[in-house]
Amino acid sequence: RKEVEQDPGPFNVPEGATVAFNCTYSNSASQSFFWYRQDCRKEPKLLMSVYSSGNEDGRFTAQLNRASQYISLLIRDSKLSDSATYLCVVNDDSGTYKYIFGTGTRLKVLA
């Protein structure tokens, strides 16, 4: 079983739609969680950190469920510019603080 699992998609949604991605992780000791965005042939960039209390940044909402070991990302009012791959990232804070990435979920927002 992969340490971080995501549905690779693609998710094809019309502009203005709401779309949600989920991600599960296997290491219950994981401490830090993130969503990164990666455009085609570009480097990953931090979209937002994920906290147990949930957090929102404009049209984006991230949630963490430690008991079920899953992380979610909700995008409201999708824009064409949201088309990208969304990477779920777990950092187990074991001393290395290396990032463990999911495979990424591809999103295409259609006009």
Place this chain on the structure above:
Amino acid sequence: GAGVSQTPSNKVTEKGKYVELRCDPISGHTALYWYRQSLGQGPEFLIYFQGTGAADDSGLPNDRFFAVRPEGSVSTLKIQRTERGDSAVYLCASSFGPTNEQFFGPGTRLTVL
């Protein structure tokens, strides 16, 4: 300010050759990471430096891969006797400290023919 830079942006080599990939982290960042990303996959951890020392090299796939960071800034990833399976994008990331956000460079796309 300047972000993480990596050179070359693309490298095409033949099977069996030796390659070096360079990473210039953000100034003042003590933590430096190398990841490898294959097509359709997320990045996979290779090695982590804190300062000059490799604090965790558990992700290096085999002894053909080696990395250095002699002065605690620039890092070089070295691959000996390249194989076609080494073809991937090699990403470097740096952070102010190990618990801080990692910033990624644009990557080096390595193609082994």
